[in-house]
Amino acid sequence: MKKQYLFILFIFLCVTTYAQQKTYCNPINIDYGYTRLHLLSKYVEGNKRIKNRLTTKPKTAFVNVYDAMLTKDGKPMPDIFKEDNLHKNAKGYAIWKKILQPYLMK
Secondary structure, three states, X not given: OHHHXXXXXXXXXXXXXXXXXXXXXXXXXXXXXXXXXXXXXXXXXHHHHHHHHHOOOOOEOOEOOOHHHEOOOOOEOHHHEOOOXXXXXXXXXXXXXXXXXXXXXX
């Protein structure tokens, strides 16, 4: 639960920072667990739109955490989710941390 609040705080800080144009804003892509596979095409389209939109904005970068959480067959890794198959466990958030840390250190 604490990690979810940190994620929400991160998004809030990105939005407010972007509005002030004092630093970089690095939104991450929409991801999902096994319980939302039926929405895959909507998430892929949403991520594409976000990424395309950011290419026209200064001081922004689209951070793709999603691809690092896929198996070779393109499905989410089964061992990075809690029992509900939606929320990430420690291994899932460790993947996010590894990818996001360079952006947060700028």
